[in-house]
Amino acid sequence: MAFSAAVLHFKPLSASRPETNSTGRRVPTKKAKARKVKSRNLGPQPPSLSSTVEGGDATTFTRLPPRDDFGFDSLASQAVSEVIKLADCKAPAAKTKKVDQKLGGKKGLDSRKGVSEEKLEVDDDFDDEGEGIVKKVGFDYGRFELYEVGSDAEDDDDEGDDNLDGEEGLMGFGDEEEEGVMEKEKGVPAVMRCFDRAKIFVKAGDGGNGVVAFRREKYVPLGGPSGGDGGRGGNVYMEVDGTMNSLLPFRKSLHYRGGRGSHGQGQQKSGAKGENVVIKVPPGTVVRESGGDVLLELLHPGQRALLLPGGRGGRGNASFKTGTNKVPKIAENGEEGLEMWLELELKLVADVGIIGVPNAGKSTLLSVISAAQPTIANYPFTTLLPNLGVVSFDYDASMVVADLPGLLEGAHRGFGLGHEFLRHTERCSVLVQIVDGSSEQPEYEFDAVRLELEMFNPELAEKPYLVAYNKMDLPEVSEKWPSFREALQARGIEPFCMSAVTRNGTQEVTNAAYELVQKNPANRDGMKEDPLDLNYVADMMQKQRAAPINEFEISHDSSTSTWHVEGAGLQRFVQMTNWRYMDSDRRFQSVLEACGVNKSLKKMGVKEGHTVVVGGMELVWYDSSADSGHTSRRNRAADSVE
Ligand SMILES: Nc1nc2c(ncn2[C@@H]2O[C@H](COP(=O)(O)OP(=O)(O)OP(=O)(O)O)[C@@H](O)[C@H]2O)c(=O)[nH]1
Ligand SMILES: [Mg+2]
Numbered sequence: 001m002a003f004s005a006a007v008l009h010f011k012p013l014s015a016s017r018p019e020t021n022s023t024g025r026r027v028p029t030k031k032a033k034a035r036k037v038k039s040r041n042l043g044p045q046p047p048s049l050s051s052t053v054e055g056g057d058a059t060t061f062t063r064l065p066p067r068d069d070f071g072f073d074s075l076a077s078q079a080v081s082e083v084i085k086l087a088d089c090k091a092p093a094a095k096t097k098k099v100d101q102k103l104g105g106k107k108g109l110d111s112r113k114g115v116s117e118e119k120l121e122v123d124d125d126f127d128d129e130g131e132g133i134v135k136k137v138g139f140d141y142g143r144f145e146l147y148e149v150g151s152d153a154e155d156d157d158d159e160g161d162d163n164l165d166g167e168e169g170l171m172g173f174g175d176e177e178e179e180g181v182m183e184k185e186k187g188v189p190a191v192m193r194c195f196d197r198a199k200i201f202v203k204a205g206d207g208g209n210g211v212v213a214f215r216r217e218k219y220v221p222l223g224g225p226s227g228g229d230g231g232r233g234g235n236v237y238m239e240v241d242g243t244m245n246s247l248l249p250f251r252k253s254l255h256y257r258g259g260r261g262s263h264g265q266g267q268q269k270s271g272a273k274g275e276n277v278v279i280k281v282p283p284g285t286v287v288r289e290s291g292g293d294v295l296l297e298l299l300h301p302g303q304r305a306l307l308l309p310g311g312r313g314g315r316g317n318a319s320f321k322t323g324t325n326k327v328p329k330i331a332e333n334g335e336e337g338l339e340m341w342l343e344l345e346l347k348l349v350a351d352v353g354i355i356g357v358p359n360a361g362k363s364t365l366l367s368v369i370s371a372a373q374p375t376i377a378n379y380p381f382t383t384l385l386p387n388l389g390v391v392s393f394d395y396d397a398s399m400v401v402a403d404l405p406g407l408l409e410g411a412h413r414g415f416g417l418g419h420e421f422l423r424h425t426e427r428c429s430v431l432v433q434i435v436d437g438s439s440e441q442p443e444y445e446f447d448a449v450r451l452e453l454e455m456f457n458p459e460l461a462e463k464p465y466l467v468a469y470n471k472m473d474l475p476e477v478s479e480k481w482p483s484f485r486e487a488l489q490a491r492g493i494e495p496f497c498m499s500a501v502t503r504n505g506t507q508e509v510t511n512a513a514y515e516l517v518q519k520n521p522a523n524r525d526g527m528k529e530d531p532l533d534l535n536y537v538a539d540m541m542q543k544q545r546a547a548p549i550n551e552f553e554i555s556h557d558s559s560t561s562t563w564h565v566e567g568a569g570l571q572r573f574v575q576m577t578n579w580r581y582m583d584s585d586r587r588f589q590s591v592l593e594a595c596g597v598n599k600s601l602k603k604m605g606v607k608e609g610h611t612v613v614v615g616g617m618e619l620v621w622y623d624s625s626a627d628s629g630h631t632s633r634r635n636r637a638a639d640s641v642e
Helices: 030-038 049-061 072-107 112-137 146-155 157-164 166-170 175-186 362-369 418-425 442-456 475-489 506-519 521-527 536-545 568-576 582-594 597-604 629-641
Strands: 010-012 197-203 236-240 255-257 277-281 285-289 294-298 304-308 339-346 352-356 387-393 397-403 430-436 465-470 553-557 562-566 611-614 617-621
Touching (some): 197 277, 197 304, 236 285, 236 294, 294 304, 294 536, 304 536, 352 362, 352 442, 362 387, 362 397, 362 430, 362 506, 387 506, 397 506, 418 442, 430 442, 430 506, 442 475, 465 475, 465 506, 553 597, 562 597, 582 597
Parallel strands (some): 197 255, 430 465, 562 611
Antiparallel strands (some): 010 617, 285 294, 285 339, 387 397
16 A cells, blocks of 8 residues: 555546455545545546446456446446437438438439429420420430429529520539539439448447456465456458449448457456458448548459557556566556548449430440440430449450440539539540430530530540440431531541441440550559558558657646646546556556656646646646645545555
8 A cells, every 4th residue: 555655646536446455345435435426527437338347257356346336327327328329320320211211202313203203293384494495505305304494493493494594504603503503412312322422430449458367276375466458459441342333231331330359357368359340342432531531542352451440458467567566456448449430432443434415325335345234215314323344355355334324414513413423434544425316416415415524524524535426227317427427527536336226336436445445554544543551541540549648738727727638648548547456546647747747737837726637537636745745645645545
């Protein structure tokens, strides 16, 4: 019980050390009770739920006080917070489901039935207006312009009219229209929104606690400390799974937590490691910290990145044995695992992207040049989610081709399937633009799609591309081919013609696309760019966490006479301090002294009785140079123990 007077400046309020007598039994005192009532909880509490519960198993060898000394009130409060956490987790999921159902039901864009319902509703009211637009913009999208009218009519009539105004429709858009864009995106069915975006919560496992134990064996007197270390918490990994092609699985599972490390045991047994969590994502996934920067881009199947390392296991008392302290009664809590919210975004990784207005024959082309079997039908927006196909050539070469959903005027502002899929073209090295030969004015259609690309992202318009005029098997289409060809040749573009249905000319288009892919290694390389160190995120986190303990900041609130000492290293030290053990207090004091906290506080003018908050732990300052000096403090300390 000999406390070093020179270091005892603080007395922890929020986690009082259990009072014990020389046999290790707890002797409750009035003072101890009073202190318990006074204690305040700020931030993370040093004694954790599991340390109290699970650590109990290992205490058969120890001189720990009985559990009820320090357990139940904190246990109860922890249990409650656990329940709240679970409820919190469920709430957003339930909410999302409701919203999804609502949107799916109303807009009905994700089913064929929904599409026809929407059209019927709109056809009666807006038929005339619809035709007007078609003439103004100069090409016929068939009936799909009615989506715009329908969704606008529902949300905001005026805005809908603006958007349908031909000239403005392509170029002009002000703030009001920008707001409209947001509304448009909300109208996209959930399955499409979740196809390439997700938000998830990840948490690495907490480390297990170390324990205090002593060797008890016949014929081995004074066996010495034998408390084992806690096990490491489970890591969180992210791995690219080549068989996945969307982020839809994340709609249902939002939370990913590494397993907790087991606590140490007597006889120097270390706890087992916590279970790792591996989050599978499709190739082309971009990982961002929620609302922050890009952390990772995962492109190739099999790539595995360590995102969050599990918390370190706390050391048992066997690790604290020194020449001067052969019976250490101290062990650490396991380190808490890091946690964060992540935003995932999927950008398709394909060599060639097939773009064009709805119904142009994009899916038909993919189906004839690759083994992919996308849905093909004679109505716009058959393709809602991109399809990927691998085109193999005779000479052991292949390329990945993506059939993207139809683009229409205003797509850059979110119309039609808008932003959702323009983004996918960003990763393609080469674009193949299919022009629907059966449309009234194919040249206008060609221009409109190019304009949309440019408006969304000028870099897209600069990508190498080729033009394929489709549906040549129809007589009226082949009639228009010479004029279309001339129009494009006049602008220095040499278009291809083909019939996707009869496969005439498709081979030429694929060969030309492959040549373009080969000629543009820059794009291809850019796409396959690998971050060399996939564990960079974990390293960064680890670095932040391992901040030196002597790096801290002190702020003073004079109205409440409170001093706040903040630093990542200190915070971690406080979290890992297990206040149940007798020597923890002493170690805590000496660390504060050694890392310069006491000195800095004295310099800044801390006075006896002031509150000092260190890493969420609230303490009261006792001045060592006060009248009665060391002796009185020693007495006070002795009082509280005996
Ligand atoms: N006659 C003829 N019809 C074609 C040709 N290519 C496609 N079609 C037809 O055009 C319609 C639309 O074809 P899709 O391949 O679904 O068109 P898409 O561009 O994928 O359409 P979305 O997915 O809605 O954007 C289908 O009925 C096809 O049979 C062609 O070369 N000739
Ligand atoms: Mg399609």
